Amino acid sequence: MTLHSTSDPISKERLRLWLRMLKTTRMIESCVRDKLRSEYGTTLPRFDVMAALSRFPQGLKMSQLSDVLRVSNGNVTGVVDRLADDGFVVRVAVAGDRRASLVQLTDKGHAEFATQATAHETWIDDMLAEFGPDDLGALGVRFEALMTSLEGKD
C-alpha cells in the first residue's frame, strides 16, 4: 500500500509528508507540555535545560547552554534563574575568568530530572506505540539521513 498518487508531482507528496510530520510533532509536543505541567508543575524549556545539563555533569557556560538548546541566551537566563530559585541548578565560578560561571545541576536537580526523564520516556513510548521494532529501525535510518542532509544545508 502506498499513498503516492501518480497524478501529483513529487513535491506535493513531500509537502503532504511535511504537514503530517509537523502535525504529529506538534501533537506530541503539546501532550508533553501538558503532562510536564500537570504532573511536575514544570515547563518544556525547564525540562530541556535540565536535560542538557544532565549530559554535562561538569557544567556549562550560559553561552554553551544556549548553543546546545539552539535558543537565545536571554530566554535561557530566565529559565536558569528560576531553576536556581528552586534549588535544581547552581552557578559555579570559573577559575581564572571572573565574568564567566558554569551552570550545574545540583543533586536535587539530578534526582528531579531523573524522575521527569523516566516519566517522559514512558509518555513517548505510549504515544509512539504505533511504531514497532521494524518501523523504528526503518524510520530511524530515514530520519538520521534526513538530519545529516539538513545539517549539510545549514
Add this chain to the structure above:
Amino acid sequence: MTLHSTSDPISKERLRLWLRMLKTTRMIESCVRDKLRSEYGTTLPRFDVMAALSRFPQGLKMSQLSDVLRVSNGNVTGVVDRLADDGFVVRVAVAGDRRASLVQLTDKGHAEFATQATAHETWIDDMLAEFGPDDLGALGVRFEALMTSLEGKD
C-alpha cells in the same frame, strides 16, 4: 541495516526516534521562518493564517480560524489585524449576527498567498529531497497511522 540495538528497551528506541523527529522538524521550521522573513517579509503565523483562509473562500469566524490553527484567539486577532492593514484580509459582517464577522482573503491576499505557497512547496521539496517516492509512500502510511492513533488519545 537497522539502528535497533538489542541492548536497549524499545522505549529507548522510541525516545531516540522522537528526538530525531523533533530535531528535524525544528530545523525545517526554522528554515521556513527564515525564508518567509527574508524573501517575503512575513512570518509563519501570518503564512498559517493565510493558508487556513485560502482553504475557506467563504471566510471563517475568528473562533473557527483559531480552531483550524489550534492556537488561542488572542494571538490570531493580532495577526489578522496586521494582515488587514496590509490589505490581504477583510472582515465581513455576518447577516443576522451583529457581533460576529467572517475573515476572508482579499484578491490581493489570494495572489500573495499563491506566490508564497509555491515558494514554500519548493523549499520543502528541497529540504526533503532525501526522501524518494518509495520513502514518501512508506513514511506517509506510518505518519498517517501515527496521526490517527494520536487523535484517538486526545
